[in-house]
Amino acid sequence: MVHNFNRRQFLGTGALAGAMTTMPGWFEGGAKAQSAALNVFSPLPPDPAPPGAAKFSEEAFAKWQADNGATVAYETLAWPQLHDRMATAFASGAAPWDITYNCGWVPEFESFLTPYADNLPKALVDDLPATSFATTTVGGKRYGAVFTLSLLTLFYNKELMEQAGFKEAPKTWDEFKACAKEMTRDGRFGFVLNYGDPAGIGGTASYWMVFLQQAGGKVYGEDGMPAFKSDEGVAALQMMVDLMPSTDPGSISYAGINDATNVLLAGRAGMMMNWPFMWNAGNDPKQSQIVGKMTSAVLPAGLKGSASIDGTDAWTITKASKNQDKAQKLIEFYLDAEVQKRQVLDTGWLPIRLSVLADPEVQAKAPNAAVVLEQAKHPYDSFVTADYNQVTVAIGTEVQKALQGSKTAAQAIADAQDAVTAIVKRRG
Amino acid sequence: MFFVAPALIVLAAILFYPIVDSVLLALQRVQLAGGAVTQEWIGLGNFTRLFSDPVFWRAALNTAYFSVMEVILVTLISLGVALLLNHPFGRSGFFRILLIIPWAIAPVANAVLWKWILNANYGVLNALLKSLGVIDYNQVWLGTPFSALNFLLIVDVWKSVPFVALLMLAGLQRVPQSLYRAAYMDGAGPWQSFLNVTLPTMRGVIAIAIVLQTIWSLRVFDLVFVLTRGGPADATALLNFLAYRVTFNFLDLGYGSAIANVIFALTFVLAALYVWLLWPREIKGAR
Known part of the structure; x- marks a missing residue:
């Protein structure tokens, strides 16, 4: 028997099928109804x-x-x-x-x-x-x-470090600067990081928070107001500025950690702060040219010891x-x-x-x-708040200005504190 | 009226409602803080805050520089390209297909492409310039405020030229050949023909290209988001990116809407100018 299936029937069947599919659980059996x-x-x-x-x-x-x-x-x-x-x-x-x-x-x-x-x-x-x-x-x-x-820890290229005359990872800021300086040679740089995006965890501001805690400072005081316009705040930023001559200049343009990671894994930089995932990436021949040469250490201590962020x-x-x-x-x-x-x-x-x-x-x-x-035995506060992104953009932008030399560390920290104070006051 | 009602309803839903809602948001303090959306009427508070916000002014200046330079560069380069394509040697379809490629690439793909071209360590641009002996060591093209903003500009010009060039080519092809012949008979050389025949005849097309390009340059977002995130130190923060950052990153919806409304107002004025330019007019003296 030939069944004539005209356009009206076609549309009707389509509409019925459409309606059925919108009914919850239509195609599911009874056994799966509870899933x-x-x-x-x-x-x-x-x-x-x-x-x-x-x-x-x-x-x-x-x-x-x-x-x-x-x-x-x-x-x-x-x-x-x-x-x-x-x-x-x-x-x-x-x-x-x-x-x-x-x-x-x-x-x-x-x-x-x-x-x-x-x-x-x-x-x-x-x-x-x-x-x-x-x-x-x-x-x-x-x-x-x-x-x-x-937590952020220090990852470094053992071979480059030995060539620079260091047998182990730097333990203090002074050693860190000296090591980075010595590693900067033959088109390579001692340090690399992604300073391109100021915001969030893993952004420019959060890296400054690492140095801030190493210097013994905090972002907020007991009253919840910003309290980093201090010797510690300035010292932390000054440390980052002092590292700049030994830092891959591309760092200021790297917006994500992977950009900086690639530089270390290509053997074009000697040290960086990074998250634990770096270990597998650094030892994977498909991703890394420094397999077997990379290791990690606790971050160098500032005035008050080592510190990191979470x-x-x-x-x-x-x-x-x-x-x-x-x-x-x-x-x-x-x-x-x-x-x-x-x-x-x-x-x-x-x-x-x-x-x-x-x-x-x-x-x-x-x-x-x-x-x-x-x-983890040292401080690793990330200072998260409800307006963390806004705060980190305000701080990170000023940190970038200091890293580029358009402001001194003290000026940048003072301006960052003013900006964050305004944000906190608006928060109410 | 009955027949256009569905179109009007759709327009109201997708155009007028968001515009009105955005204006209403701009008149409120709307924040997603602690997870809760708080709303409070503050009148023109967000707009007055704009005046004292140095980041807004930085973004406004960046945008003004970006737009002016982009319009100048795109218009001049496109006119040049259109003239070449209109020349007998340039009339091959191959050149037109080649020209359209930058415009046809998806905006984000284009931005990612340039991110790798400009990479300080592995970028093609550094490798090319080093091999030509122009530079001795790798440059960080996106590393300084001046350089970063101008490279964004170059990338956007690269992407914008094809469309405007085709627009101008269409305009060129409408210039009556009789005018060139008359100019030739009057003793005009190629340069005089260009100044006295081509340019005056193309005035309308050039004006439309300028207005359209200005509108598009105000809307640049993808390049900033992918290439620089507004950095270094807000040097490449354009108004559109700032509106996004304040709204979706800082969750300050009211203030973000105020910035977006400033962009809307500028775009609206330019769009009105565009419509005015395209509006059919009766030629004086015509019957």
């Missing part, structure tokens, strides 16, 4: 990403989804775009995620998040450094769990999530000891769990873990 669909907002590797978004623990991740009746979908973005995507999504009330990555932005997005970390199992919490909750706690409530021990990479759960319990379970899976171990072995991002950091296999594969743990 939860979790949306996770994550950085794109090589920045720290979870199983499924990065290549590790993929089998365990598939098993977790099957066991928990959950499907996990990732939205991944390059790190520099994460904050603004979250800001627009939250502000418009259209954030589609159950779990979001956070990096020092917890105070900023606090009322869109749920303080789930207060309910994490005690055994897990006891295995995390207590200080790891510092940047995710607002008003005494814990909104996130840090999933990687991520990368504060954490998982948070949105208030709008309809699957709060499953979302917390997924984060607990991300923090599972075996997953944490694979995280460091396969991606280079260190675990946050103390038991995993102490694992001999981990210490053998990531010798820098011991260095990061040692660095």
